[in-house]
Amino acid sequence: MTVRKENIKKRSGTHRKSHRCDVISIALRLAVNLAAVTTAAVLIFIIVYILINGIPYISADLFAWKYNSENVSMMPAIVNTIYMIALALLFSVPVGIGSAIYLTEYAKRGNKIAACVKLTAETLSGIPSIVYGLFGQLFFVKYLHMGLSLISGALTLAIMILPLIMRTTEEALVAVPDSYREGSFGLGAGKLRTVFSVVLPSAVPGIISGVILAIGRIVGESAALIFTAGTVAEAATSLLSSARTLAVHMYALSDEGLYLNQTYATAVILLVIVIFINALSEYTAKLLGGKTRNG
Numbered sequence: 001m002t003v004r005k006e007n008i009k010k011r012s013g014t015h016r017k018s019h020r021c022d023v024i025s026i027a028l029r030l031a032v033n034l035a036a037v038t039t040a041a042v043l044i045f046i047i048v049y050i051l052i053n054g055i056p057y058i059s060a061d062l063f064a065w066k067y068n069s070e071n072v073s074m075m076p077a078i079v080n081t082i083y084m085i086a087l088a089l090l091f092s093v094p095v096g097i098g099s100a101i102y103l104t105e106y107a108k109r110g111n112k113i114a115a116c117v118k119l120t121a122e123t124l125s126g127i128p129s130i131v132y133g134l135f136g137q138l139f140f141v142k143y144l145h146m147g148l149s150l151i152s153g154a155l156t157l158a159i160m161i162l163p164l165i166m167r168t169t170e171e172a173l174v175a176v177p178d179s180y181r182e183g184s185f186g187l188g189a190g191k192l193r194t195v196f197s198v199v200l201p202s203a204v205p206g207i208i209s210g211v212i213l214a215i216g217r218i219v220g221e222s223a224a225l226i227f228t229a230g231t232v233a234e235a236a237t238s239l240l241s242s243a244r245t246l247a248v249h250m251y252a253l254s255d256e257g258l259y260l261n262q263t264y265a266t267a268v269i270l271l272v273i274v275i276f277i278n279a280l281s282e283y284t285a286k287l288l289g290g291k292t293r294n295g
Contacts, residue, residue: 050271054264062265067233072262074269076235077249080150083236084229084245085218087154088161093211095158096165103166104173105195125163132160133224141228151239153229157221161214168213172206173199205284212281216274222247246270 061071099117107114136156146152176199184194200207222245230242231252244252250270253263 047271050264050267054266054268057261057265058268059265062262072253072259074246074249074266076233077244077246078269079235080229080243081219081245081247083150083243084154084157084225085215087150087239088157088218089211089214091155091158092162092165092214096162097169097207099166100169100173101195101200104170105191105199121163121166124159125167128223129160129221130223132156133227135159136224136228147240148228148230148232148242149240150229150236150243153225153243153245156224156228157218160221160224161217164214164217165210168210169203169207172203172210175206176202205286208284209281212277212284216277216281219245219270219273219277220247221245222251226251246273 062073063075064071064073065075067073067076099121103114103117133156136152136159140146140152140155141148180198180202181194184198189197225245225248229244229248231244231248232242233244233249233252234241236243246266247270250263250266253259253266
């Protein structure tokens with residue numbers, strides 16, 4: 001009888017623990033689902049709010065080649081945004097990819113230089129954009145005498161997006177199976193040829209995704225560029241020309257308080273560009289990933 005009672009107590013205790021775990025699992029699942037629904041609802045609300053307030057005021061005047069106080073055209077800002085993207089990527093992509101290759105393929109475990117580079121990248125990724133803007137103003141604008149210009153803004157943005165490109169490239173390189181490297185070495189290829197002929201082509205989808213996400217950050221950046229590139233509403237004619245990007249253009253219109261309707265219309269265009277860039281990133285990664293696997 002005593003043994004039977006003990007067995008019954010053990011079973012009841014196990015049943016209570018199992019029931020408690022089930023309740024906790026259900027509660028956590030509900031919390032996760034609620035968080036996901038809340039996030040989606042907030043995102044949808046922001047998008048719908050911008051579209052409702054901005055679409056009615058999109059007109060041909062907003063895409064005129066010359067900016068004036070009547071049409072407040074965003075076309076010069078769009079052109080400057082393209083210039084800014086090209087220059088920032090020109091400075092950051094080679095450095096970011098090269099650093100990632102060194103960290104993953106050449107640096108040995110416990111390498112102090114590699115540890116310093118990783119710590120620096122993590123620190124840079126957590127710095128607010130306004131701090132980058134102040135640094136760019138002090139160093140590029142004043143110390144190097146570049147002034148408020150396209151090149152000052154591009155160099156500042158290049159430093160901002162460098163950790164993003166380096167991290168995504170590093171993750172893409174790490175994801176390449178070691179069997180690829182071993183097979184290349186087995187065929188007699190050297191380290192450099194293995195990296196550039198085998199490893200890098202396999203990591204292209206991840207690298208391209210990181211670059212496109214960096215473009216999205218450039219397009220949406222305003223705080224750093226106000227202090228480095230300026231707010232002149234004309235298309236840049238040289239690297240030392242002051243120019244505003246689309247995000248800075250939207251900020252300038254809202255700050256003046258006279259063109260709120262045009263501000264919403266500009267926000268719609270900026271929103272569409274950002275969504276397109278994110279969609280392009282995902283599509284490119286899938287497309288290149290499929291080609292890599294098939295090839």
